Amino acid sequence: MEKYIEILGGIIQRQALRNPRAARGLLNAAYSWVRFSGRRSKKPGVRAPSDGMNSAVAGTLVDSFRRPQQAVMVNIFFPCEMIHALGLQPMFPEGLSAYLSCTACQHVFAQKAEEAGIPETFCSYHKTMLGAALTGVMPAPLLIANTTLACDANQLSFRQLAGHYQVPHAVIDVPDQVTQDAVDYVAGQLRQVTAQMEELSGRKLDENVLRSVIARSRRTIQAQRAFLDARGRVSLNTTMTGELCSLIANHVMLGRPEAEDYLTRLLSCAQTAPPPDPGRRRVFWMHTLPNWQDSMKGLLETDRCELVGTDLAIDYLGDMDPEHPYESMARRVVYSINNGPALRRVEASLTAAKQAGAEGIILFCHWGCKQTMGLSQLAKEVFEAAGLPTLVLDGDGCDSRNIADGQMATRVSAFLEQLEGLRP
Amino acid sequence: MIGYTCKYTPVELLEALGGYPVMLDREVGDFQQAERLTHANLCCHAKAALEQGGAMEELIFTDCCDSTRRVYDVLRQRGGHRFLALLDLPHQDGPCARARLRDALIRLAGEYSAHTGVEFRRTVFLAQCRRALAHPLPPGPFLAVLGARMSRPLLELVRAKLPLPVADLTCSGNRALPPLPPGADTLPFEDLMDWYAGALLSMPPCMRMADLTGRRALTEHPGLKGIVYHTVKFCDYYGFEYAQLQKSLSLPMIKLESDFTPQPAGQLATRLEAFAESLGLEFSRPAAPGPSGAGCALFAGIDSGSTSTNMVVLDRERNILASAVVRTGAKAQNGARAALDEVCRQLGCGPEAFSAVLATGYGRGNIPFATDARTEITCHAKGAHFLRPQARTIIDIGGQDSKVICLNETGAVTGFLMNDKCAAGTGRFLEMMARTLELDLPEMSRRGLEWKHELTISSMCTVFAESEVISLIADNHADSDIIHGLCKSIAARTAAMVSRAGGVPPYIMTGGVARNLGVVRALEEQLGAPIFLPEEPDLCGALGAALLALEEQG
Numbered sequence: 015m016e017k018y019i020e021i022l023g024g025i026i027q028r029q030a031l032r033n034p035r036a037a038r039g040l041l042n043a044a045y046s047w048v049r050f051s052g053r054r055s056k057k058p059g060v061r062a063p064s065d066g067m068n069s070a071v072a073g074t075l076v077d078s079f080r081r082p083q084q085a086v087m088v089n090i091f092f093p094c095e096m097i098h099a100l101g102l103q104p105m106f107p108e109g110l111s112a113y114l115s116c117t118a119c120q121h122v123f124a125q126k127a128e129e130a131g132i133p134e135t136f137c138s139y140h141k142t143m144l145g146a147a148l149t150g151v152m153p154a155p156l157l158i159a160n161t162t163l164a165c166d167a168n169q170l171s172f173r174q175l176a177g178h179y180q181v182p183h184a185v186i187d188v189p190d191q192v193t194q195d196a197v198d199y200v201a202g203q204l205r206q207v208t209a210q211m212e213e214l215s216g217r218k219l220d221e222n223v224l225r226s227v228i229a230r231s232r233r234t235i236q237a238q239r240a241f242l243d244a245r246g247r248v249s250l251n252t253t254m255t256g257e258l259c260s261l262i263a264n265h266v267m268l269g270r271p272e273a274e275d276y277l278t279r280l281l282s283c284a285q286t287a288p289p290p291d292p293g294r295r296r297v298f299w300m301h302t303l304p305n306w307q308d309s310m311k312g313l314l315e316t317d318r319c320e321l322v323g324t325d326l327a328i329d330y331l332g333d334m335d336p337e338h339p340y341e342s343m344a345r346r347v348v349y350s351i352n353n354g355p356a357l358r359r360v361e362a363s364l365t366a367a368k369q370a371g372a373e374g375i376i377l378f379c380h381w382g383c384k385q386t387m388g389l390s391q392l393a394k395e396v397f398e399a400a401g402l403p404t405l406v407l408d409g410d411g412c413d414s415r416n417i418a419d420g421q422m423a424t425r426v427s428a429f430l431e432q433l434e435g436l437r438p
Numbered sequence: 439m440i441g442y443t444c445k446y447t448p449v450e451l452l453e454a455l456g457g458y459p460v461m462l463d464r465e466v467g468d469f470q471q472a473e474r475l476t477h478a479n480l481c482c483h484a485k486a487a488l489e490q491g492g493a494m495e496e497l498i499f500t501d502c503c504d505s506t507r508r509v510y511d512v513l514r515q516r517g518g519h520r521f522l523a524l525l526d527l528p529h530q531d532g533p534c535a536r537a538r539l540r541d542a543l544i545r546l547a548g549e550y551s552a553h554t555g556v557e558f559r560r561t562v563f564l565a566q567c568r569r570a571l572a573h574p575l576p577p578g579p580f581l582a583v584l585g586a587r588m589s590r591p592l593l594e595l596v597r598a599k600l601p602l603p604v605a606d607l608t609c610s611g612n613r614a615l616p617p618l619p620p621g622a623d624t625l626p627f628e629d630l631m632d633w634y635a636g637a638l639l640s641m642p643p644c645m646r647m648a649d650l651t652g653r654r655a656l657t658e659h660p661g662l663k664g665i666v667y668h669t670v671k672f673c674d675y676y677g678f679e680y681a682q683l684q685k686s687l688s689l690p691m692i693k694l695e696s697d698f699t700p701q702p703a704g705q706l707a708t709r710l711e712a713f714a715e716s717l718g719l720e721f722s723r724p725a726a727p728g729p730s731g732a733g734c735a736l737f738a739g740i741d742s743g744s745t746s747t748n749m750v751v752l753d754r755e756r757n758i759l760a761s762a763v764v765r766t767g768a769k770a771q772n773g774a775r776a777a778l779d780e781v782c783r784q785l786g787c788g789p790e791a792f793s794a795v796l797a798t799g800y801g802r803g804n805i806p807f808a809t810d811a812r813t814e815i816t817c818h819a820k821g822a823h824f825l826r827p828q829a830r831t832i833i834d835i836g837g838q839d840s841k842v843i844c845l846n847e848t849g850a851v852t853g854f855l856m857n858d859k860c861a862a863g864t865g866r867f868l869e870m871m872a873r874t875l876e877l878d879l880p881e882m883s884r885r886g887l888e889w890k891h892e893l894t895i896s897s898m899c900t901v902f903a904e905s906e907v908i909s910l911i912a913d914n915h916a917d918s919d920i921i922h923g924l925c926k927s928i929a930a931r932t933a934a935m936v937s938r939a940g941g942v943p944p945y946i947m948t949g950g951v952a953r954n955l956g957v958v959r960a961l962e963e964q965l966g967a968p969i970f971l972p973e974e975p976d977l978c979g980a981l982g983a984a985l986l987a988l989e990e991q992g
Contacts, residue, residue: 125930125934128934128938129933129934129937129938130681130937130938131677131678131680131681131682131684131938132677132678132681133669133674133677133678135479135671135672135674136674136677137674162529165504166503166504166646166674166675167674169529169645169646169648170645170674170675170678173650173678174678177682185529185530185648187528187529187530187535187648189526189528189538190501190507190524190526191526191542195538195541199534199538202534355511355514356507356508356511356512356515357511357515379477379479381479382479382674383504384479384480384481384503384504384505384508384672385504385507385508387476387477387479387480387508388476388477388480388484388504388505388507388508388509388511388512389476389508389511389512390476390477391474391475391476391477391512392475392476392511392512392515395515406477408479418905418906419906419909420905420906420909421905
């Protein structure tokens with residue numbers, strides 16, 4: 015990590031406890047710079063579109079810091095098209111946690127949450143965002159709304175946040191059964207929460223605007239499908255941050271012009287990119303990525319390795335129907351590969367990995383994520399039976415206190431050596 | 439037999455279809471099989487269920503948490519069960535959610551009936567529902583276990599150790615149904631299942647449900663005198679409620695965390711007995727044959743710890759006449775005998791000179807010459823209040839555990855926290871790191887104050903921290919800077935514990951780690967307040983024990 019970021023992170027950590035408004039101001043300034051510079055990125059290949067998407071995400075953080083009363087705090091799996099259509103801002107604290115870790119200031123927030131009694135074993139993204147609220151750095155939103163997909167942490171953190179901020183809280187109960195009945199059940203709840211947003215914000219939802227947002231989501235997913243079709247035939251200069259951008263573009267930002275622009279630019283890059291580089295091992299990634307970790311960047315973003323995709327970014331690739339906006343949003347949640355039996359996610363990941371021409375899979379067990387940890391051995395068995403060597407890698411997407419950096423680097427390095435040794 | 443884990447499991451329906459439901463609440467020796475099939479950091483109850491359930495022919499899980507879902511997935515993938523089901527349990531309890539659960543129950547009934555070959559027996563179902571009617575809590579004062587499910591052996595131990603009836607109000611206990619609807623004998627099956635779905639969803643909610651209003655009643659019963667709050671390692675649900683209850687509840691409460699393996703009896707006994715002491719509900723202890731004699735005026739306290747055994751002798755005026763610190767060694771009895779010999783040597787008397795000897799520490803139950811015993815929580819509080827009456831928070835870091843004890847102005851314990859099965863932040867952690875740095879502990883303490891550059895040891899785990907230290911050594915960092923990083927790491931962990939316990943200044947620090955000034959300074963910085971250090975921080979527990987011996991016998 016750059017020295018100046020570490021210095022900034024140190025200052026923010028001190029201010030977070032003494033003067034949270036000042037800490038928020040510093041974060042605002044830092045993320046405003048990310049927004050500004052990302053738009054103008056001239057980096058080669060997919061790095062410029064990634065910077066552009068990163069800029070848009072940083073923009074949501076800045077806007078929700080500045081105008082929290084126009085922000086709805088949601089989890090990453092919450093379908094946000096109605097929020098976009100109402101002109102409100104999605105505020106997704108998991109994203110903030112990832113940004114805080116890249117600003118070298120996450121420890122103070124995780125520690126603050128632990129001091130308040132949040133279990134040390136809890137997901138660090140959620141722990142960090144709780145700490146950001148408890149310190150007063152993250153402001154109170156208009157409404158908090160979360161789905162029960164994809165993990166238990168949502169049920170705990172968002173309820174806790176609602177209690178802390180004393181703001182209304184809505185829960186979208188997503189059944190484990192992947193059926194049309196479940197879609198109808200979720201669609202009904204989405205209608206209710208939209209009405210709640212209208213009431214709280216004093217804005218009336220224009221159904222035509224919602225339809226056009228859903229139409230944009232549809233085009234974005236279509237662009238993503240086309241990109242994935244081409245992905246296996248080309249080599250791209252991907253990064254962990256870029257993969258996270260794809261995840262966000264396909265979730266909270268889906269329906270916004272920036273997400274459509276991002277996927278369209280990615281597709282355009284893929285259409286002109288060179289064929290697979292024989293010197294780089296093609297690795298498919300499962301679960302979130304530790305983009306804060308220099309040792310991982312030094313292995314995964316080099317001329318030795320190419321990240322060819324991540325399962326969280328492709329958890330639903332079906333068509334959205336603008337004439338049935340709520341059902342479309344509900345279907346995306348219910349039919350997400352993260353819902354239902356673990357085997358759905360494992361098999362979809364295997365298909366995606368093969369489509370992307372992966373030679374191996376890294377399954378990242380992020381600290382506290384029982385969903386992913388619980389399926390890790392099952393997935394490894396399925397992937398390896400299909401001929402894809404798999405590394406189950408323990409780590410943390412945002413908190414360095416829970417990892418052994420040297421061990422992680424050794425494992426990933428050895429895995430790349432293993433893939434190199436397997437090349438015909 | 440059909441194994442199940444959750445109170446929302448429709449056990450009455452399963453029995454009506456020929457099943458014999460059995461709760462998977464046993465402890466297991468290890469998680470070898472479960473960790474091979476899943477991951478070490480999965481909820482320990484789920485891993486225990488996987489160990490137990492793997493051998494059962496019939497299993498039913500509810501969609502109650504991420505870990506349980508994955509246990510079901512893994513067992514389903516492995517195959518070999520004659521019946522294996524996952525009940526899709528809603529998070530809400532409104533009409534739509536109830537209808538969904540009704541449909542899920544009807545589907546389950548069809549599948550299980552096809553498996554057992556038994557048609558739905560309405561009389562059995564109704565009889566089982568009547569048996570599950572809300573049963574009253576114990577009459578008169580009682581204690582409750584709240585939070586995450588507890589293994590049966592641990593619940594039995596808690597019941598044996600506490601002096602009042604203990605109600606099981608955990609997520610797998612406290613199961614009761616409302617009265618049957620009118621005309622239940624003739625209701626169509628679908629309507630009966632609709633009532634049953636509503637009945638299941640009307641139970642006091644567990645923490646995975648969306649609306650937790652019904653949980654308030656659990657802590658508002660007038661007969662409830664105290665709570666043992668239980669959490670399971672790697673289950674996150676109940677840590678949240680515990681944190682909230684700590685702020686809002688006026689009842690005495692103790693937290694226990696377990697992992698569905700046999701628990702260390704000594705530490706558990708210490709906690710439970712200290713909890714009973716704080717309730718003013720002490721146990722009757724048989725008087726041990728001791729060295730007491732008529733007219734004797736010496737009162738001794740002996741603290742049998744994991745590393746050292748410490749002893750203090752007082753006269754009636756509370757003057758310290760003798761003290762000893764000896765290594766405990768392999769047997770607590772031998773260490774205690776050596777400490778007794780040492781104080782007798784200093785006093786020039788024999789053991790018969792003592793009016794009372796009160797034992798504390800992990801080995802307190804194995805000291806043959808002790809006349810009484812108390813937990814180290816009570817004894818540390820007594821000793822610290824004697825040494826520093828202003829102190830409101832004791833930070834005790836010993837060889838194998840660390841504690842934070844909160845006191846009021848009279849020295850009474852108002853709350854306490856102890857670390858769990860983890861060496862991080864204890865004397866053992868420092869010992870391991872000193873060994874890695876090839877230093878002895880006094881040298882480590884001295885060098886830690888000579889640091890020049892700020893280093894951070896971020897790992898909270900002892901093993902990971904050791905590998906970080908090795909990396910820092912390899913990077914040629916000065917050992918004084920590394921030691922300072924370690925001191926900060928212990929201080930951060932301890933300060934978080936102080937905060938969780940609700941500790942406030944003035945602080946006093948006891949235990950062997952108080953001799954490490956690097957840790958003390960780092961902790962003062964974290965807490966933002968000075969820490970009082972007694973001259974002999976190791977002797978605080980023994981001193982408190984001697985004071986209690988004097989009060990009770992003198």
